[in-house]
Amino acid sequence: GENVEQHPSTLSVQEGDSAVIKCTYSDSASNYFPWYKQELGKGPQLIIDIRSNVGEKKDQRIAVTLNKTAKHFSLHITETQPEDSAVYFCAARRNSGYSTLTFGKGTMLLVSP
Amino acid sequence: DTAVSQTPKYLVTQMGNDKSIKCEQNLGHDTMYWYKQDSKKFLKIMFSYNNKELIINETVPNRFSPKSPDKAHLNLHINSLELGDSAVYFCASSQGPTANYGYTFGSGTRLTVV
Numbered sequence: 001g002e003n004v005e006q007h008p009s010t011l012s013v014q015e016g017d018s019a020v021i022k023c024t025y026s027d028s029a030s031n032y033f034p035w036y037k038q039e040l041g042k043g044p045q046l047i048i049d050i051r052s053n054v055g056e057k058k059d060q061r062i063a064v065t066l067n068k069t070a071k072h073f074s075l076h077i078t079e080t081q082p083e084d085s086a087v088y089f090c091a092a093r094r095n096s097g098y099s100t101l102t103f104g105k106g107t108m109l110l111v112s113p
Numbered sequence: 114d115t116a117v118s119q120t121p122k123y124l125v126t127q128m129g130n131d132k133s134i135k136c137e138q139n140l141g142h143d144t145m146y147w148y149k150q151d152s153k154k155f156l157k158i159m160f161s162y163n164n165k166e167l168i169i170n171e172t173v174p175n176r177f178s179p180k181s182p183d184k185a186h187l188n189l190h191i192n193s194l195e196l197g198d199s200a201v202y203f204c205a206s207s208q209g210p211t212a213n214y215g216y217t218f219g220s221g222t223r224l225t226v227v
Contacts, residue, residue: 032213043218
């Protein structure tokens with residue numbers, strides 16, 4: 001089955017800095033890669049996703065890049081703000097049959113004012 | 114106007130008891146899921162239902178029995194609760210079992226077995 005590795009497990013930045021979280025996946029048939037943000041006491045919330053037919057996607061301060069050859073994808077957050085502090089999860093899914101999202105182990109991002 | 118709602122939010126119970134968690138979605142999605150999040154925040158799929166039919170059943174003890182009375186509801190019943198069952202259980206839904214769209218998660222049920 002799919003295996004998703006996520007790094008780092010914790011990331012501390014100063015407000016205004018950029019943050020980068022990296023994930024690798026094992027199944028070359030995976031073609032959908034979403035990112036989720038989980039705030040304390042809440043469920044994960046989809047913040048951005050990318051499909052394997054594109055290499056980069058941007059939405060305001062967040063962007064995701066995908067390298068299919070190397071089987072890795074990254075989340076980039078620019079101009080970080082304290083409210084960006086949360087646990088971020090990457091995930092991957094293969095487009096065949098009934099498969100579900102496989103999640104990375106999460107990155108706790110702390111943005112200090 | 115909650116999209117995916119779970120009840121209860123907190124559940125504290127003794128070992129050996131039986132308990133149920135309920136989930137409802139008003140998004141019109143066809144597919145629903147149960148995920149377990151352990152103390153290290155790892156999210157692991159347990160079950161998936163599509164239009165009331167079980168389509169994915171990961172290696173979960175048979176003390177866990179999901180039920181979907183209709184495509185908007187997915188419940189989870191747990192028999193003979195054990196200490197290791199303590200976790201946060203998330204319900205989620207998506208447009209379909211093969212569509213590449215994100216999942217919408219509920220806010221979770223924190224189960225504590227004492």
